Amino acid sequence: xxxxxxxxxxxxxxxxxxxxxxxxxxxxxxxxxxxxxxxxxxxxxxxxxxxxxxxxxxxxxxxxxxxxxxxxxxxxxxxxxxxxxxxxxxxxxxxxxxxxxxxxxxxxxxxxxxxxxxxxxxxxxxxxxxxxxxxxxxxxxxxxxxxxxxxxxxxxxxxxxxxxxxxxxxxxxxxxxxxxxxxxxxxxxxxxxxxxxxxxxxxxxxxxxxxxxxxxxxxxxxxxxxxxxxxxxxxxxxxxxxxxxxxxxxxxxxxxxxxxxxxxxxxxxxxxxxxxxxxxxxxxxxxxxxxxxxxxxxxxxxxxxxxxxxxxxxxxxxxxxxxxxxxxxxxxxxxxxxxxxx
Amino acid sequence: xxxxxxxxxxxxxxxxxxxxxxxxxxxxxxxxxxxxxxxxxxxxxxxxxxxxxxxxxxxxxxxxxxxxxxxxxxxxxxxxxxxxxxxxxxxxxxxxxxxxxxxxxxxxxxxxxxxxxxxxxxxxxxxxxxxxxxxxxxxxxxxxxxxxxxxxxxxxxxxxxxxxxxxxxxxxxxxxxxxxxxxxxxxxxxxxxxxxxxxxxxxxxxxxxxxxxxxxxxxxxxxxxxxxxxxxxxxxxxxxxxxxxxxxxxxxxxxxxxxxxxxxxxxxxxxxxxxxxxxxxxxxxxxxxxxxxxxxxxxxxxxxxxxxxxxxxxxxxxxxxxxx
Numbered sequence: 022x023x024x025x026x027x028x029x030x031x032x033x034x035x036x037x038x039x040x041x042x043x044x045x046x047x048x049x050x051x052x053x054x055x056x057x058x059x060x061x062x063x064x065x066x067x068x069x070x071x072x073x074x075x076x077x078x079x080x081x082x083x084x085x086x087x088x089x090x091x092x093x094x095x096x097x098x099x100x101x102x103x104x105x106x107x108x109x110x111x112x113x114x115x116x117x118x119x120x121x122x123x124x125x126x127x128x129x130x131x132x133x134x135x136x137x138x139x140x141x142x143x144x145x146x147x148x149x150x151x152x153x154x155x156x157x158x159x160x161x162x163x164x165x166x167x168x169x170x171x172x173x174x175x176x177x178x179x180x181x182x183x184x185x186x187x188x189x190x191x192x193x194x195x196x197x198x199x200x201x202x203x204x205x206x207x208x209x210x211x212x213x214x215x216x217x218x219x220x221x222x223x224x225x226x227x228x229x230x231x232x233x234x235x236x237x238x239x240x241x242x243x244x245x246x247x248x249x250x251x252x253x254x255x256x257x258x259x260x261x262x263x264x265x266x267x268x269x270x271x272x273x274x275x276x277x278x279x280x281x282x283x284x285x286x287x288x289x290x291x292x293x294x295x296x297x298x299x300x301x302x303x304x305x306x307x308x309x310x311x312x313x314x315x316x317x318x319x320x321x322x323x324x325x326x327x328x329x330x331x332x333x334x335x336x337x338x339x340x341x342x343x344x345x346x347x348x349x350x351x352x353x354x355x356x357x358x359x360x361x362x363x
Numbered sequence: 364x365x366x367x368x369x370x371x372x373x374x375x376x377x378x379x380x381x382x383x384x385x386x387x388x389x390x391x392x393x394x395x396x397x398x399x400x401x402x403x404x405x406x407x408x409x410x411x412x413x414x415x416x417x418x419x420x421x422x423x424x425x426x427x428x429x430x431x432x433x434x435x436x437x438x439x440x441x442x443x444x445x446x447x448x449x450x451x452x453x454x455x456x457x458x459x460x461x462x463x464x465x466x467x468x469x470x471x472x473x474x475x476x477x478x479x480x481x482x483x484x485x486x487x488x489x490x491x492x493x494x495x496x497x498x499x500x501x502x503x504x505x506x507x508x509x510x511x512x513x514x515x516x517x518x519x520x521x522x523x524x525x526x527x528x529x530x531x532x533x534x535x536x537x538x539x540x541x542x543x544x545x546x547x548x549x550x551x552x553x554x555x556x557x558x559x560x561x562x563x564x565x566x567x568x569x570x571x572x573x574x575x576x577x578x579x580x581x582x583x584x585x586x587x588x589x590x591x592x593x594x595x596x597x598x599x600x601x602x603x604x605x606x607x608x609x610x611x612x613x614x615x616x617x618x619x620x621x622x623x624x625x626x627x628x629x630x631x632x633x634x635x636x637x638x639x640x641x642x643x644x645x646x647x648x649x650x651x652x653x654x655x656x657x658x659x660x661x662x663x664x665x666x667x668x669x670x671x672x673x674x675x676x677x678x679x680x681x682x683x684x685x686x687x
Contacts, residue, residue, distance in 0.1 A: 202670070204624075212393070300632060312506075323516045333506070
C-alpha cells in the first residue's frame with residue numbers, strides 16, 4: 022500500500038477549538054510541553070500541535086475502515102452474514118441429521134421441535150433443516166468462487182483495456198459490449214445444458230464467465246482516469262515497466278470499487294445460482310443447493326409450505342445482508358466522504 | 364440527430380452479425396442435434412443421414428453458419444430438427460404472450476415506482492422513505508421464482524381451506540375461457556400473479572433509481588431559483604424537478620426492456636405460461652439447437668433495438684445532449 026501514504030500529509034485535521042490555527046510540529050520537536058509522540062511506523066506518525074492535542078494521521082484505508090465500522094446497518098449485516106457463513110462452515114456440527122438421512126416414520130412433518138425438525142421434513146422424511154444447512158454451504162461456496170473468478174477476469178481485462186487504450190481497449194470493450202447484448206440467463210442455461218453442469222465448481226465457472234463484465238467496465242474506467250495521474254507519469258519516467266505500474270501503482274487504487282463490486286457479485290451469484298438450480302440446470306443431486314431444495318418443495322406439492330418457505334428465506338437473508346454490506350462499503354470507500362466523526 | 368440515428372443504425376449491423384456468429388458457434392460446438400435421434404430405436408441411419416444432409420451438419424462451422432443465416436433470412440429460421448416443425452409461428456405466438464405479460468407488469472411498475480420514488484425524495488428520511496427503501500432492498504434480494512412459489516402456496520392453500528378461487532397458478536387461460544368480458548376476467552385471473560411478481564422486481568429497482576435522480580434534481584441550482592422566484596412548491600416539484608428527473612429513468616427502462624423478453628424465463632416456468640421463457644426451456648430440454656438459436660437471435664436483436672431506442676429517446680428528452 023505505498024500509494025496510501027500520499028494521503029497522509031493531506032489529512033491532519035486541525036482542531037477547531039481556539040481561534041488561531043496553530044502550526045504543527047512534526048514528531049514533537051523540542052518546543053512544546055505536551056507529551057512527546059514517538060515516531061514509529063510511518064502510518065502511526067503522530068502530529069503534536071502546540072495546543073498540546075495529539076493527532077494521529079490515518080491512511081485512506083484506515084479512514085475507510087472507521088467509516089465502515091460506524092455504518093450501523095452494514096455492521097449489523099456483517100454480523101448476520103458471518104453467522105450464516107459459520108453455519109455453512111460448521112454444517113456437520115450444526116445439522117442434527119445428514120442431508121440425505123431418510124426417516125420414513127416422520128414424513129411430511131411440519132416444522133416442530135420434536136426430533137429437531139425445525140424446518141419440517143419432506144416426503145422421504147429427510148430433515149429439511151439439515152438439508153438447508155448443507156445446501157447453504159454449497160450455495161455460499163459457489164457464490165464465493167464466482168466472485169473470486171469473475172473479479173480476477175474482470176480486473177485483468179479492465180486493467181489491460183484501460184491502461185493500454187487504443188485498439189486493445191477498443192477490441193476488449195466491444196467484446197464486453199457484445200456479451201452484454203446477449204440474454205444472460207438464457208446463455209447460462211445453454212451453457213449449463215450443453216457443457217453439463219451439476220458439479221458446483223462447473224456451475225461456478227459458467228456463472229463467472231458471464232459475471233466479469235461489470236467489474237471490467239468499472240476497472241477500465243478507473244484506469245482511464247488514473248493513467249493521466251502524476252505518480253503514474255513519475256513511475257514511467259523512473260523506468261518502471263508496464264506490469265509494475267499496473268500491479269504496484271494503479272491496481273491498489275482501484276481496490277475500492279473492485280471490492281464493492283465483488284461483494285455485490287456474491288449476492289447476484291447466489292440469486293442466479295438459485296434460479297439455475299431451481300430450473301434443474303444448476304447443481305444436481307446428490308449435492309444439495311438452496312434453489313434445488315425449493316424446486317423439490319414445488320414438486321412435492323404446494324401444500325407442504327415449509328419446503329418452499331425456509332430455503333427461500335435463507336436466500337433472501339444472505340442476499341439482503343450482502344447488499345447492505347456492499348452499500349456500506351461503497352459509502353466507506355468513497356474518498357469524497359469526509360464527514361467522519363473521528 | 365438524424366445523422367446520429369443513421370450512424371447508430373449502421374453500427375448496430377456489425378454488432379448484430381457478430382452476435383449471430385457468437386450465438387451460432389457457441390450453440391453449435393456445444394450441442395449435437397442428432398444425439399437425441401441416434402438414441403431412438405425406431406430411427407434408421409438413413410433418416411439421420413438425410414437430416415444431417417438437409418441441415419448441412421457435416422460441413423465445417425463457418426459453412427454451416429452461412430447456410431443457417433440464409434435459412435434464417437429467407438425461410439424465417441427454418442424448421443426444427445425433430446419433427447420438422449416451422450420455428451417462426453411458435454416464436455411469434457410465445458412472443459405475443461410474453462409481450463402481454465411484461466407490458467402489463469412494466470406499466471404497473473413504472474407508474475408505482477415513479478410515485479414511490481418522487482414521494483420518497485420529496486420527503487427524504489421520512490417514515491415513508493424508510494419503508495420504501497426497506498421494501499426495495501427486500502425486493503432486490505428476493506428471487507423471482509421464490510416469490511412466485513410463495514404466492515402459489517398462498518393461493519393453493521386458500522383454495523384448499525375456503526374453496527375460494529381468486530387466481531389461477533398456471534397457464535394463460537382456462538380450458539373453456541368463454542367470450543368477451545368473461546374471457547378478459549379469466550385472462551386477468553391467470554396473469555395477475557406473474558404480473559405481480561415481475562412488477563415487484565421492477566418497482567424495487569426503478570423506485571430507487573427515481574428517488575436518486577429526483578434527489579439530485581431537487582438539490583440543483585435551478586430548482587432553488589424556481590423556489591426563489593416565488594413558485595409554489597407543487598409547481599416547483601411537478602414542472603421543474605419531476606420532468607427532468609424522469610429522463611434517466613426513461614433511459615433505464617428503454618435499456619432494460621429488450622432484456623425483459625428473455626428475462627422472464629423463471630417466472631414463466633413457475634406459472635407454466637406459454638411465453639418466450641417457457642418455450643426456451645422446452646427447446647433446450649429437447650436438445651434441438653435450431654429453436655434455441657432462433658430464440659437467442661430474436662432476444663439479442665430486441666436488446667440491441669431497445670439499446671438504440673434508449674439512446675435516441677435520451678437525445679430527444681435531454682436537449683443538452685448534442686450528437687455531432
